[in-house]
Amino acid sequence: MSITQSRWRWLLWVIVALLLLAAPFLIEATLGRAWVRIADVALLFIMLALGLNIVVGFAGLLDLGYIAFFAVGAYCYALLASPQLAIHWPFLLLLPLCALVAAVFGILLGAPTLRLRGDYLAIVTLGFGEIIRVLLNNLNRPVNITNGPQGITLIDPLQIGGFSLAQTHSFAGLTFTALHSYYFVFLTCAVLSIIISRRLEDSRIGRAWVAIREDELAAASMGINTRNMKLLAFAMGATFGGVAGGLFASFQGFISPESFHLIDSIMVLCMVVLGGMGNVAGVVLGAVLLTALPEALRYIGPLQQRWFGEVFIDPSDLRMLLFGLALVLMMLFRPSGIWPARRRRAESMTEKQHAAG
Amino acid sequence: MPPAETILAASGISKHFGGLAALTDVSISVRRGEIFGLIGPNGAGKTTLFNVLTGLYSADAGVLAFDGRPITGSKPHRVAQHGIARTFQNIRLFGGMTALENVMVGRHVRTLTGVLGAVLRTRSAAAEERAITQRALELLDYCGLAARTGNLARDLPYGDQRRLEIARALATEPKLLALDEPAAGMNATETTTLRKLLERILGDGVTLLLIEHDMKLVMGLSHRVAVLDYGEKIAEGEPAVVQRDPKVIAAYLGGTVA
Numbered sequence: 052m053s054i055t056q057s058r059w060r061w062l063l064w065v066i067v068a069l070l071l072l073a074a075p076f077l078i079e080a081t082l083g084r085a086w087v088r089i090a091d092v093a094l095l096f097i098m099l100a101l102g103l104n105i106v107v108g109f110a111g112l113l114d115l116g117y118i119a120f121f122a123v124g125a126y127c128y129a130l131l132a133s134p135q136l137a138i139h140w141p142f143l144l145l146l147p148l149c150a151l152v153a154a155v156f157g158i159l160l161g162a163p164t165l166r167l168r169g170d171y172l173a174i175v176t177l178g179f180g181e182i183i184r185v186l187l188n189n190l191n192r193p194v195n196i197t198n199g200p201q202g203i204t205l206i207d208p209l210q211i212g213g214f215s216l217a218q219t220h221s222f223a224g225l226t227f228t229a230l231h232s233y234y235f236v237f238l239t240c241a242v243l244s245i246i247i248s249r250r251l252e253d254s255r256i257g258r259a260w261v262a263i264r265e266d267e268l269a270a271a272s273m274g275i276n277t278r279n280m281k282l283l284a285f286a287m288g289a290t291f292g293g294v295a296g297g298l299f300a301s302f303q304g305f306i307s308p309e310s311f312h313l314i315d316s317i318m319v320l321c322m323v324v325l326g327g328m329g330n331v332a333g334v335v336l337g338a339v340l341l342t343a344l345p346e347a348l349r350y351i352g353p354l355q356q357r358w359f360g361e362v363f364i365d366p367s368d369l370r371m372l373l374f375g376l377a378l379v380l381m382m383l384f385r386p387s388g389i390w391p392a393r394r395r396r397a398e399s400m401t402e403k404q405h406a407a408g
Numbered sequence: 409m410p411p412a413e414t415i416l417a418a419s420g421i422s423k424h425f426g427g428l429a430a431l432t433d434v435s436i437s438v439r440r441g442e443i444f445g446l447i448g449p450n451g452a453g454k455t456t457l458f459n460v461l462t463g464l465y466s467a468d469a470g471v472l473a474f475d476g477r478p479i480t481g482s483k484p485h486r487v488a489q490h491g492i493a494r495t496f497q498n499i500r501l502f503g504g505m506t507a508l509e510n511v512m513v514g515r516h517v518r519t520l521t522g523v524l525g526a527v528l529r530t531r532s533a534a535a536e537e538r539a540i541t542q543r544a545l546e547l548l549d550y551c552g553l554a555a556r557t558g559n560l561a562r563d564l565p566y567g568d569q570r571r572l573e574i575a576r577a578l579a580t581e582p583k584l585l586a587l588d589e590p591a592a593g594m595n596a597t598e599t600t601t602l603r604k605l606l607e608r609i610l611g612d613g614v615t616l617l618l619i620e621h622d623m624k625l626v627m628g629l630s631h632r633v634a635v636l637d638y639g640e641k642i643a644e645g646e647p648a649v650v651q652r653d654p655k656v657i658a659a660y661l662g663g664t665v666a
Binding site: 246247250251253254255256257258259261262264265266268269270271272273274275276277283287 | 462464483484485487488489493494496500501502503504505509512513514515516517518519521522523525526527529533536537540576577579580
């Protein structure tokens with residue numbers, strides 16, 4: 052019984068893996084190249100949402116400034132791999148550095164907020180997010196570091212040896228444009244993020260985070276150093292954001308403070324909440340849906356043009372309208388998300404224990 | 409019989425909340441291997457004393473020593489590390505976690521796996537995780553909750569929640585287990601089960617500090633009791649002696665001491 056089950060599961064994973072590998076080509080053939088780009092962005096958002104899920108979903112710390120860590124990672128990469136400061140470090144060195152710098156910022160944000168909870172924490176983190184953005188906007192005087200609102204251009208693409216991801220390559224009869232190549236890099240990082248999230252969740256650390264979320268005082272009384280664990284959650288979450296930011300900078304080739312607004316923090320939070328706070332699979336689903344749906348709604352404009360000869364509703368208005376409606380409906384009918392954190396696999400774990408013993 | 413060794417010594421503990429003196433110069437000493445009862449009318453300061461002992465409050469004055477070490481002003485997680493575990497008067501379980509996970513959290517303080525171990529799932533991390541699960545299952549069984557392993561803590565019946573708190577506390581390998589009204593709201597059968605459990609825990613070498621309103625239970629179980637009234641200790645000694653103390657009778661029944 053269990054053998055056949057595991058064989059089917061194995062087969063299922065192989066099919067999923069093959070589909071994911073073929074996805075950029077399938078998407079390009081069916082929906083067009085624009086959607087390959089959207090898939091790339093969706094993978095970045097999966098990383099971001101999983102990072103925020105550690106802070107909000109696991110540890111229960113409402114963070115409204117999460118996009119700041121994305122910004123820190125992006126600027127860290129951009130400054131050290133562009134003509135802006137005339138530094139061009141290799142990305143294999145820069146990506147871990149982005150993670151590290153973001154983690155330090157995570158601790159810097161976390162330290163003063165340790166005593167805050169709920170609304171108050173949300174307000175302070177929101178402020179932190181804005182501080183970072185305003186700082187990036189103004190660090191062009193007296194010494195020009197970030198180039199202010201103009202942003203940083205000509206950021207180096209990912210490059211391994213002589214293989215630049217920005218160029219088009221041909222391999223086994225397939226054409227890999229930059230969009231395709233980045234897809235595979237982002238996919239690797241997103242899959243790693245999923246594995247790290249899942250493993251953390253099922254560990255001593257993850258349980259300590261959830262315990263703090265459920266009852267901080269009881270957690271402390273059970274011997275959990277709540278201060279260190281909360282700082283660790285901020286740092287880990289920020290790490291995901293930092294890596295995603297670095298990848299984003301190299302992918303876009305251009306960044307400016309405009310990419311890191313409060314609304315972006317809210318979007319990532321929506322992915323976590325709508326998908327299913329605390330559940331890794333739900334969060335991934337939330338990230339994919341909330342990246343793809345607004346893009347799909349863009350087609351509403353041309354469709355109106357074709358059917359009625361004129362555009363009645365501006366697609367961008369409609370997007371926000373539908374988005375709001377979706378949020379309200381979700382909160383009414385599925386308040387714990389599309390794919391809520393399931394009751395854990397405790398029962399199957401006991402079965403395993405009995406079978407082993 | 410060897411001389412009874414003091415495991416927990418609190419001396420001169422005072423705690424004020426604004427103008428209210430919750431505890432005034434309270435001293436108790438709990439001996440290793442005994443059940444020490446802490447009784448007193450509602451609002452006498454029993455839970456406040458518990459909170460001071462376990463580091464949730466810091467005392468305004470007084471000194472705490474546990475197992476030969478000073479623990480005055482220690483943070484709650486440090487106190488748990490030293491070997492004091494507690495339960496709460498108004499049950500504070502991790503409601504959204506299963507019974508098993510609640511107890512597994514209790515193992516946190518005695519285990520080591522960090523982020524790297526968890527992410528890379530190293531051999532030692534995996535072995536430790538198995539040991540945590542194993543021990544948690546044993547403790548659930550020990551407390552009569554073997555059938556509740558996979559239930560969410562918040563879905564458990566009241567009596568089970570009380571015992572789950574004890575299982576979670578035991579998972580921290582305490583030398584002293586402090587129980588804040590463990591029998592509150594329990595019926596006679598549940599109280600009997602609880603009593604057997606407490607005796608078993610004592611038999612396994614854990615010292616017990618017990619706040620309880622069920623006089624039959626606390627007087628029957630405790631080797632010694634201390635009585636608090638309006639934040640002051642008014643009596644300490646063997647249950648039979650304390651029960652006859654006129655000050656204690658006055659505190660419980662009202663009136664002045666003749």
